Amino acid sequence: MNRTTLDLWVGFFVAVGIGSLLFLALKVGNLASSSTGETYSLQAEFDNIGGLKVRAPVKSAGVVVGRVTEVRFDPESYRAVVAMSIDERYKFPRDTILTINTSGILGEQYIGFEVGGDTEMLADGQTVKKTQSAVVLEKLISQFMFNKAQEDGAKK
Amino acid sequence: MSPEPLVKLTDVNFAYNQRAVLKGINMTIPRGKVVAIMGLSGCGKTTTLRLIGGQLKATSGEVRVAGQDLGKLDNKGLYALRRRMGMLFQFGALFTDMSVYDNVAFAMREHTDLPDELIRDMVMMKLHAVGLRAAHNLMPAELSGGMARRVALARAIALDPLLIMYDEPFAGLDPISLSVIGELIRTLNDALGISSVIVTHDIQESLKIVDYVYFVSEGRIVAEGTPDDIRHSAEPYVHQFVWGEADGPVSFHYPAPAYGEQIYREAPRGR
Amino acid sequence: MGDSLITALRGLGRRVTDRVWRLGFASRFLLTTILYSGTALRRFHLTIREIYFTGVLSLIIILVSGLFVGMVLGLQGYDTLQRYGSSEALGILVALSLVRELGPVVAALLFASRAGSAITAEIGLMKATEQLSAMEMMAVHPIARVVAPRFWAGVISMPLLAALFSAMGIFGGYLVGVQLIGVDEGSFWSQMQASVDFREDIINGVIKSFVFGIIISWIAVFEGYDCEPTAEGVSGATTRTVVTSSLAILAADFFLTAIMFRGT
Numbered sequence: 001m002n003r004t005t006l007d008l009w010v011g012f013f014v015a016v017g018i019g020s021l022l023f024l025a026l027k028v029g030n031l032a033s034s035s036t037g038e039t040y041s042l043q044a045e046f047d048n049i050g051g052l053k054v055r056a057p058v059k060s061a062g063v064v065v066g067r068v069t070e071v072r073f074d075p076e077s078y079r080a081v082v083a084m085s086i087d088e089r090y091k092f093p094r095d096t097i098l099t100i101n102t103s104g105i106l107g108e109q110y111i112g113f114e115v116g117g118d119t120e121m122l123a124d125g126q127t128v129k130k131t132q133s134a135v136v137l138e139k140l141i142s143q144f145m146f147n148k149a150q151e152d153g154a155k156k
Numbered sequence: 157m158s159p160e161p162l163v164k165l166t167d168v169n170f171a172y173n174q175r176a177v178l179k180g181i182n183m184t185i186p187r188g189k190v191v192a193i194m195g196l197s198g199c200g201k202t203t204t205l206r207l208i209g210g211q212l213k214a215t216s217g218e219v220r221v222a223g224q225d226l227g228k229l230d231n232k233g234l235y236a237l238r239r240r241m242g243m244l245f246q247f248g249a250l251f252t253d254m255s256v257y258d259n260v261a262f263a264m265r266e267h268t269d270l271p272d273e274l275i276r277d278m279v280m281m282k283l284h285a286v287g288l289r290a291a292h293n294l295m296p297a298e299l300s301g302g303m304a305r306r307v308a309l310a311r312a313i314a315l316d317p318l319l320i321m322y323d324e325p326f327a328g329l330d331p332i333s334l335s336v337i338g339e340l341i342r343t344l345n346d347a348l349g350i351s352s353v354i355v356t357h358d359i360q361e362s363l364k365i366v367d368y369v370y371f372v373s374e375g376r377i378v379a380e381g382t383p384d385d386i387r388h389s390a391e392p393y394v395h396q397f398v399w400g401e402a403d404g405p406v407s408f409h410y411p412a413p414a415y416g417e418q419i420y421r422e423a424p425r426g427r
Numbered sequence: 428m429g430d431s432l433i434t435a436l437r438g439l440g441r442r443v444t445d446r447v448w449r450l451g452f453a454s455r456f457l458l459t460t461i462l463y464s465g466t467a468l469r470r471f472h473l474t475i476r477e478i479y480f481t482g483v484l485s486l487i488i489i490l491v492s493g494l495f496v497g498m499v500l501g502l503q504g505y506d507t508l509q510r511y512g513s514s515e516a517l518g519i520l521v522a523l524s525l526v527r528e529l530g531p532v533v534a535a536l537l538f539a540s541r542a543g544s545a546i547t548a549e550i551g552l553m554k555a556t557e558q559l560s561a562m563e564m565m566a567v568h569p570i571a572r573v574v575a576p577r578f579w580a581g582v583i584s585m586p587l588l589a590a591l592f593s594a595m596g597i598f599g600g601y602l603v604g605v606q607l608i609g610v611d612e613g614s615f616w617s618q619m620q621a622s623v624d625f626r627e628d629i630i631n632g633v634i635k636s637f638v639f640g641i642i643i644s645w646i647a648v649f650e651g652y653d654c655e656p657t658a659e660g661v662s663g664a665t666t667r668t669v670v671t672s673s674l675a676i677l678a679a680d681f682f683l684t685a686i687m688f689r690g691t
Contacts, residue, residue, distance in 0.1 A: 006475065010475045014587065016486075017590055021587075024590060024594060211560070211563065235566040238564055238565065243561065243565075245557045245561055249556055249558050251561075263566075266567050
């Protein structure tokens, strides 16, 4: 096996190997769509974040526009503080409401942006005031049972 | 004032894992001479060779090669010294993944920046000296034992060393190859003006070509002298060795209790 | 009775200390190999030659195994998922299983058996036939010339082979799932893309295969260099390479997975 044939095969091997890495990164993974571009950060306070995790998506109109970067507890206000990084291309009005939604019935949780009509946009580092906490399943059930009991009581 | 010998061992002791292998060795290899180290297997001959080559470090005593004390050399110095030594291993130890040509050219390519044409000339010259110029394209697996050893010899002289060490160069060869190797060792030594050390237990071939002999038994030098001295030596160990006697200082029987006792006292095996 | 117990304990203790001593020796050997890697990097064609023998010659077994593993994942995955009506998640199942675990681990096990054992046998044989000694006596450091190129070739080849295994596996899963069984092609790929995260899954998989590459190459060159210079010594060393590498890979996989995929 002479040098040139050897080099050819090794070059082919490395090329195919890197090619499959690229295939995995772009076609299988989400490298192409994940934001490698510029982002700006926003913060929001919630009474209850439910099962929201770091790296959960931030969606507006169902499209991913950012990611949750940090989840903290504020010992003074006793609320959860969530930090997000949003794609630089998308700006949202100051009166946007942040909600914590669940994808599907038992899926993972994400932050949804419901835009308002304010002309001023949220800037880097600002805190969003209007938030809606996550729906806790137990509260929902106990509420349902309470309502049901009240209904039955009223009927009698 | 005689010139300093190429190799000088003074009161060298070597122990391995608390077992003393060499005790109080004093040896001199003068320039331009062929010296043989003889003895039974396991007596310490190959260890002596490794001490000279720096593969082992003496426990005490001094090993001087080309005026340098091996015990005081650092790694760089040792490797620099080795470039001036050549070694022929017992079965050639050719690099099996390279051709004969690449084997001989190995040291040249690793240690020099010579252009390919010059290397080619030198390789062909060395192969011609051992009579194998036409075999340069063969792979080591295609060579016979004798040929492999000759190629290894060509490889050992590739950079014109000062000293060549031979580890059992005659072992396992047919009569023709035996005398070929023997002649080559002597001719090369005289032609290149170098020194050679042969570790062997082949009496016939070595006494024909060497200038001086050291006899080693159980880690000590029991006899030394010119081939004639050795042939006419009265020392019992040397005599047994040279004349190939079955019994003598080296006894025929492996140590065991008296025969009679073992036959009558011990119970038979099996059943 | 007390005597034999004491002897047994002593024997156990000695075996443990022998192993620890050998591990220390192996670590020093690894350090020496890395320190002497200058030649392997400066004369890169030496390393390229070894990449051919470890990487290129392992291509067939890696690609074929990857294909079959992916196809089996497709079959088994579909069988389980369709019971819960989630058969469109097949793409996610195949991709994540391969990229996170099966790709790096199985490719590493195959690499250890094929390339690792070959490296050990080669170096061991060179030791047994005194070729390493001969090289030393010609003032060429055997670790720099023989060991280091093989070590780096293994480290470079392993991540590439693991990626190839995963890619082939996903293709195999696609063949069985979409072409054979009839899962929707669109959901297969889109769900996969939505769930496989580049940083969490793919990069971690690459890191794993890189670590495995170091482990296998280290064990392979060490066992070869340290073996008894006899025929039995070489064969014993080859077996040890495969067994020790396999165990080390599985153990390392556990630790890496625990660190990387905590609470996802």
